[in-house]
Amino acid sequence: MGQVQHYFATKSEMLRFACTYMVERTRRAIADALAAAPEPPSARAALRATMTQLLPLDEARRTGTWVWMAFLARGGVDRDVLAAMRRTWVDSHEYIAGQLRWAAERGEMAADRDADTEAVTLLSFVDGLVSHVLVGHYGADTALAAIDRYLDRLMTAPSAAPAT
Numbered sequence: 001m002g003q004v005q006h007y008f009a010t011k012s013e014m015l016r017f018a019c020t021y022m023v024e025r026t027r028r029a030i031a032d033a034l035a036a037a038p039e040p041p042s043a044r045a046a047l048r049a050t051m052t053q054l055l056p057l058d059e060a061r062r063t064g065t066w067v068w069m070a071f072l073a074r075g076g077v078d079r080d081v082l083a084a085m086r087r088t089w090v091d092s093h094e095y096i097a098g099q100l101r102w103a104a105e106r107g108e109m110a111a112d113r114d115a116d117t118e119a120v121t122l123l124s125f126v127d128g129l130v131s132h133v134l135v136g137h138y139g140a141d142t143a144l145a146a147i148d149r150y151l152d153r154l155m156t157a158p159s160a161a162p163a164t
Contacts, residue, residue, distance in 0.1 A: 012080045019071050019084045022064055029053045043103030044155045047096065051126050051147050056133050057140045065134050093119050108155050118154065125150060 008014035033049035034041070056062040075082035097119035103109035109118075129146060132138040138146075 012078050015071065015074060015078065015081050016084045018067070019081060019088070022067060022071075023088050025064070026053055043099045043106065043108050044151055046099050047103075047122070048147060048151060050096070050099075051122075052144065054126050055130060055140070055143055057143070062134065065130060069134075089123070092123060096122055103155060110156055113154075122150070122154070 008017065030050050030053045033053055034046055037045045037049060053061070056065040071081055071085060075085055093116075097115040100109060100113070100115035100118050100122075104111045104113065104115065126147075129138065129143050133140070133143050
């Protein structure tokens with residue numbers, strides 16, 4: 001306990017550090033998944049890689065998700081932790097919306113779809129899947145198939161993309 005207190009003045013400070021670490025770990029996993037994706041890059045592939053990394057599909061991600069849920073609960077009594085989580089979700093929204101704007105520019109998604117509105121829906125969809133997978137209601141295959149169906153509905157087939 002003394003060693004922890006040496007590095008962190010408060011419990012809230014320690015929790016914010018842990019929350020930031022978890023977010024960075026997930027971002028690295030997403031970057032690794034994108035680097036391993038087939039070329040040429042597509043917004044759909046980036047979105048799928050991101051959504052897949054957010055799901056608790058292996059032991060490390062399950063543990064991380066339980067920790068994230070604990071942060072969420074702590075946010076009810078700790079405004080600093082809540083603010084850190086909110087920043088993470090704002091960043092996630094901006095990333096997803098940016099990918100969707102890129103998809104629309106490339107003809108992967110219909111141009112009349114609003115990227116911010118779709119980002120809200122997509123993040124809400126994934127958040128819902130997280131809980132169902134975490135408690136074992138849905139397995140990995142079901143969750144991944146749901147992601148693929150969702151992205152299929154959202155995205156335009158590449159062959160339908162306008163020539164540039």
